[in-house]
Amino acid sequence: MSTLQKQIILGFAVILLGAFFWYFLHYVFYVGNLTTGCWIAGGTLFLLWGIGLCLAMLLIDDNKVLYGSFLITLGLFGLFFNNEPFYYLAGLIILFAAFCSASAMIKREEEIQVNLNFWRIWQRGLPRLLTALFIVVALVYFFSPHPAEIAKREITIPRETFNSVIKPFEKLITERLPEGVNDLDIEASKILTPKEIKELKDKYNIELKEDETLKDFIYKLANYQLNVAPDPYKKFIPIGLAIALFLSLKIVSFIFVPLTILLSWLIMKILLALKFTRIERETKEVETVKL
Structure with missing residues (x-):
């Protein structure tokens, strides 16, 4: 299997998991009727997508595959949420910018390391990406029927x-x-x-x-x-709930980020054992200043 084919497989995994994540968001905020099993499935799905993004940002060198797969994932967002296109578009632009920035930071960290430390590599970019993703989630919640119903x-x-x-x-x-x-x-x-x-x-x-x-x-x-x-203040309840959701997700991310990186590291070890990917040593020329 060629390198490009492997990268396309990773890109497809990102698209597929992202589509399922958008579907879960739609189900949570628009359908409801949630059970414990549903929350467990949603958390697992979110975790898997995080792992897929970590692997993709590190292993996909072809920018067309990397950014193209993520753009397709963002495009699928519109299949589930289209009631506020302007605000959603702004949120998706922020998310895409964060993805580009996180990918660049991860690759830059990989390049400067002598012995690869996957924790430090993914830690450089994943929190930034999750922050942007949480903004999108908060936007979806804000424009869903739930905050207005609570108000x-x-x-x-x-x-x-x-x-x-x-x-x-x-x-x-x-x-x-x-x-x-x-x-x-x-x-x-x-x-x-x-x-x-x-x-x-x-x-x-x-x-x-x-x-x-x-x-x-x-x-x-x-x-x-x-x-x-509280009647004069009820109009602020939806935005207050959306901000509370964003902050709650940020708190959860203190557990989610290490867990995602740990599982990504385990998946990386499996991929190395299966020879799907490999670690190579390269000789690099560096500039130094001397007297």
């Missing part, structure tokens, strides 16, 4: 939590109530007038039933305030 989701305080929190303040609250009201278990209709009850329903969508107590009313009022208060 619209109603927040409800668990009743048990509310009862526990309000209990120490019951005496303080009853002191401010009309004379004769000694606890919060009195029916709310005995404190509020029919007009006030109707106004609560019409203006604030707080409906009080006849047998509901004053404590029930306070509980509903607390939930209402909890959902109304």
